[in-house]
Amino acid sequence: MTVLWVLARSAYNSRLQYTASHAVRTVASVIFGMIYISIWQGIGEQYALEGYGREGMVAYIAFNQVILWLTFTSHGLGLEDRVRTGQIALDLIRPIHLFAFSAGRETGSIAYNLLFTALPLYVLYAVFVGLPVPSEPGLWLRTLAALAMAAYIGICISYCIGVTALWTVESRWFSLLNYSLSFVLSGFLMPIAWMPGWLQTIARLSPYPAFNDIPTRTYLGNAAPAALLAPLVWCALLSFACFAATSAVRRKVEVQGG
Numbered sequence: 001m002t003v004l005w006v007l008a009r010s011a012y013n014s015r016l017q018y019t020a021s022h023a024v025r026t027v028a029s030v031i032f033g034m035i036y037i038s039i040w041q042g043i044g045e046q047y048a049l050e051g052y053g054r055e056g057m058v059a060y061i062a063f064n065q066v067i068l069w070l071t072f073t074s075h076g077l078g079l080e081d082r083v084r085t086g087q088i089a090l091d092l093i094r095p096i097h098l099f100a101f102s103a104g105r106e107t108g109s110i111a112y113n114l115l116f117t118a119l120p121l122y123v124l125y126a127v128f129v130g131l132p133v134p135s136e137p138g139l140w141l142r143t144l145a146a147l148a149m150a151a152y153i154g155i156c157i158s159y160c161i162g163v164t165a166l167w168t169v170e171s172r173w174f175s176l177l178n179y180s181l182s183f184v185l186s187g188f189l190m191p192i193a194w195m196p197g198w199l200q201t202i203a204r205l206s207p208y209p210a211f212n213d214i215p216t217r218t219y220l221g222n223a224a225p226a227a228l229l230a231p232l233v234w235c236a237l238l239s240f241a242c243f244a245a246t247s248a249v250r251r252k253v254e255v256q257g258g
Contacts, residue, residue, distance in 0.1 A: 003096055004104040010134065011108030019116065026117050030124060033065035037129060051193060056220065059132055062125040063216045064188050069113040070147055071182075071211045072155040074174045076162030077102040083165040089153050092250060099242045103155050134219065142225060146215040149231040153210050156238035163245045181206070187213030207234040 015022070044054030052060060057097050079102060082088045091098055125131040134140055157178060165171040167250055183189060185199075185208035192203050192213050210231035217223035 001030075001126030004100065004107070005082045007101065007112065008108035011105045012112050013108075015109055015112040015116075022112075022116055023258070026120055029065060029068070029117065029121060033062060033121070033125070034129075035062045036065070042103050042167065051222070052191065055130065058129055059220055060191065060216055062131045063219055064212050066118050066125060066131075067147060067150070067212065067215055068120045068188070069117045070110055072113075072179075073106055073154045073158040074109060075081050075158070076171050077106050077155070077158045078167065079159070079162030080165040080169075088166070094214075097243075098246050098249070099159055103152075103157055105157050106158070110155075120250070131219070134221070139221060142228060143215060143219045146218045146228055146231065148209070149228070150210050150212075152217055153173065153207050153231060153234055153238060156235075156242050157207065159242050160238070160245055163249050166249050180185055182208050182211055185209070186211040191217075204230075207231070210234055 011147055014094055016053045033209065041054060043049065049057045079088065080092060091101060094101060096104075109122070122131070126133055134143075141246060158175070161171055161174040161178060164174060185192075185203040185206050187203070188211070192200055192209055203213075214223060214227050214231055218227060
């Protein structure tokens, strides 16, 4: 645990060197969030927005914007660059598992995003657009559990993408595909319940609803506690996938660079 703490703190401290640029990112998130909210407010004047209503949809969009950066992990957890430089060879002989090493570093980045992006956005949306603040402790606990699992699932998916660089060298297009699928299937743009039936089925069979749909519906009190079972299962499955991928990596290592 001490090693993981050091890795997380190192990544967190490195992010502190770019606070100004990240502040610009936070401002951009506010702007895009207000644009999305304005769009749905306009739609809400003409349609009932079944299951949410106008104010409920505003809260849905606002909270999605708040938690976006908790699951938006770095490309491949930086593994592609480590493959390209040959650093991956040293990573594989460290006394810490490659997945734990990569996840520990990414956890520090997520902690930074939580403090310097998610929390400021939460306060702004709560004050200026009326994002409701739950008073029930149990609801907070379920929401925090959903967010923790969402972040972990995001780390696992990015890790699996990153290790493909051992075979493909270039894995960035996997990340772009992952981000595209996430925006559509996670419920970020609209609730999954509003999607066509066939797309709902695809979404619910994927891990992506754990990123936005489940945490946001949990926070708003629209999801039963049993909704957390799906992300819990995905955490277990993706953990197995990460360890299996690492075993494959150890048997086939391609090092490039001088």
